[in-house]
Amino acid sequence: MSKVKHRKLNPLGNISTWATIALVLGGWGLSSNSVLAQTRSITATSAQKETLYLNNDRTYHYNLIARRRGVIDNKVIPAGATIVGKYIPAKGGLRYIAEAVIYGKYNYRISASSNVLEDVKDPRDTSVGAILEDAAIGAAGGTILGEVFGDADVGEILGGAAAGVIVGNVTADRVVVIEPKAPIILYDK
Numbered sequence: 001m002s003k004v005k006h007r008k009l010n011p012l013g014n015i016s017t018w019a020t021i022a023l024v025l026g027g028w029g030l031s032s033n034s035v036l037a038q039t040r041s042i043t044a045t046s047a048q049k050e051t052l053y054l055n056n057d058r059t060y061h062y063n064l065i066a067r068r069r070g071v072i073d074n075k076v077i078p079a080g081a082t083i084v085g086k087y088i089p090a091k092g093g094l095r096y097i098a099e100a101v102i103y104g105k106y107n108y109r110i111s112a113s114s115n116v117l118e119d120v121k122d123p124r125d126t127s128v129g130a131i132l133e134d135a136a137i138g139a140a141g142g143t144i145l146g147e148v149f150g151d152a153d154v155g156e157i158l159g160g161a162a163a164g165v166i167v168g169n170v171t172a173d174r175v176v177v178i179e180p181k182a183p184i185i186l187y188d189k
Contacts, residue, residue, distance in 0.1 A: 040188035042070030042112070044083050045181055052178035056094055056119040060087045064096070064184060072112045072188050077101050083110075083186070087176070093119040094176045098186050112186040117176045125172035 044064035081103035
């Protein structure tokens with residue numbers, strides 16, 4: 001009876017296997033890291049320098065800027081590329097639909113979209129100044145009603161001011177606020 005030697009197998013393979021894989025990937029201009037890092041999404045921000053306040057029932061054409069390299073529609077989008085598209089109405093806010101990429105002399109079509117960018121009460125209507133304005137309008141209304149129905153006293157004026165604040169806050173428009181540096185993630189369709 002002969003003795004058979006058993007070797008333990010390395011679950012990660014041997015060094016020559018990994019060296020071969022690295023050479024093949026390198027020959028294609030890829031590294032093992034870049035293959036793993038390529039995703040089907042890209043992070044972008046608004047190309048506009050100012051904050052945008054967009055109504056949730058209209059379409060707006062604005063560009064984005066790719067902040068990191070990414071892949072959409074099997075096309076590489078470099079950091080700094082301009083993404084051409086539009087914000088369209090969606091349930092609960094707006095969605096960005098990317099249609100094209102411009103980078104240097106290159107221009108190509110893509111198909112990507114964001115998740116819903118949620119709407120909020122218009123912060124311009126809920127600021128301290130806007131609340132004071134609503135209170136002043138309400139107080140004036142309370143004074144006028146008080147004069148119509150008799151002498152206006154402090155109760156009518158304060159009641160009108162409180163009603164103005166409540167009505168102003170409840171009726172504030174809902175908008176999608178796009179900050180210049182806020183990330184918008186686009187996903188492959």
